[in-house]
Amino acid sequence: xxDTPTTPGYTPFxxxxxxxxxEREDLRRxxxxxxxxxxxxxxxxxxxxxxLQFGLACCAIxxxxxxxxxxxxxxxxxxxxxxxxxxADLMIVSGTVTKKMAPQVVRLWNQMPEPKYCIxxxxxxxxxxxxxxxxxxxxxxxxxxxxxxxxxxxPPRPEALLHGLTxxxxxxxxxxxxxxxxxxxxxxxxxxxxxxxxxxxxxxxPPSNPKLFTAPVLPRKA
Amino acid sequence: xxxxxxxxxxxxxxxxxxxxxxxxxxxxLWVRFFQPAKPGxxxxxxxxxxxxxxxxxxxxxxxxxxxxxxxxxxxxxxVLFLLPxxxxxxxxxxxxxxxxxxxxxxxxxxxxxxxHRGHLEWK
Numbered sequence: 001x002x003d004t005p006t007t008p009g010y011t012p013f014x015x016x017x018x019x020x021x022x023e024r025e026d027l028r029r030x031x032x033x034x035x036x037x038x039x040x041x042x043x044x045x046x047x048x049x050x051x052l053q054f055g056l057a058c059c060a061i062x063x064x065x066x067x068x069x070x071x072x073x074x075x076x077x078x079x080x081x082x083x084x085x086x087x088a089d090l091m092i093v094s095g096t097v098t099k100k101m102a103p104q105v106v107r108l109w110n111q112m113p114e115p116k117y118c119i120x121x122x123x124x125x126x127x128x129x130x131x132x133x134x135x136x137x138x139x140x141x142x143x144x145x146x147x148x149x150x151x152x153x154x155p156p157r158p159e160a161l162l163h164g165l166t167x168x169x170x171x172x173x174x175x176x177x178x179x180x181x182x183x184x185x186x187x188x189x190x191x192x193x194x195x196x197x198x199x200x201x202x203x204x205x206p207p208s209n210p211k212l213f214t215a216p217v218l219p220r221k222a
Numbered sequence: 223x224x225x226x227x228x229x230x231x232x233x234x235x236x237x238x239x240x241x242x243x244x245x246x247x248x249x250x251l252w253v254r255f256f257q258p259a260k261p262g263x264x265x266x267x268x269x270x271x272x273x274x275x276x277x278x279x280x281x282x283x284x285x286x287x288x289x290x291x292x293x294x295x296x297x298x299x300x301v302l303f304l305l306p307x308x309x310x311x312x313x314x315x316x317x318x319x320x321x322x323x324x325x326x327x328x329x330x331x332x333x334x335x336x337x338h339r340g341h342l343e344w345k
Binding site for chain 1: 256257258260261262263264265267269271272273274
């Protein structure tokens with residue numbers, strides 16, 4: 001089973017089993033479609049990602065623009081923005097996460113059913129962006145929840161969001177159903193909940209989830 | 223046509239039962255063999271826009287309100303009939319006039335009764 005498509009052009013499903021992509025493409029031209037359940041599962045999931053309807057700052061405006069007719073996120077099957085985390089697959093953290101807002105974001109993430117994915121959209125969601133030195137801004141949402149795709153930009157254009165979405169689709173298609181490389185939601189021992197931080201005297205308590213995030217250390221010469 | 227013209231209803235019933243059962247069975251098998259359920263206190267908590275829910279959802283609502291809803295109907299129905307009555311007023315016979323008068327008096331009597339009983343005061 002190969003993970004990377006070798007034939008040029010669009011193939012509905014990458015190679016399954018021992019048959020080569022070229023042979024499969026040949027069969028497809030004769031109207032015979034070969035696939036595996038695993039690929040079908042990934043194909044279906046990757047083309048029906050329902051994002052959580054949830055915006056934090058200016059990046060949310062670009063996210064809204066991506067949903068409008070000009071950019072049309074519906075082309076990728078992700079136009080159904082759900083107002084409840086119970087029905088959502090994808091959390092687009094679009095904008096500045098203030099420390100006041102961070103516990104709510106983590107709680108929403110916890111309340112989403114698996115499989116779930118997270119896109120950190122824009123410089124603020126990735127690292128705090130221009131407000132990184134501010135006292136009230138979380139320096140990246142990946143301190144508390146696992147981020148799958150990072151989209152840089154301030155704010156990123158809707159095309160960038162769509163590119164991030166297609167990258168996420170590729171990631172979902174590459175996920176395995178069983179075995180040690182199984183997707184996160186299929187492994188029985190991975191955590192489904194992440195601790196929600198509390199408001200401390202000066203910072204969130206804890207300031208980051210130590211299982212997810214370790215602050216980069218700057219090596220200093222003596 | 224066949225001897226049993228309603229046989230297709232049985233077919234509909236069969237499909238209506240089999241389809242959701244099949245879906246539920248597939249979901250059950252999927253959870254059983256592939257995706258283990260991972261519930262948790264935060265995950266199962268009441269969804270309230272990310273905030274922790276406070277208080278009890280079993281709030282008490284004053285049932286007296288229904289009296290106001292009924293009294294509103296008096297005016298509602300009255301307007302409904304008064305408007306065509308006013309439009310056609312010049313062409314009406316004496317019988318229609320008296321009938322309308324009796325109707326309005328009946329409605330007004332309901333209001334007077336409710337007023338007299340003290341239902342218009344919010345307790």
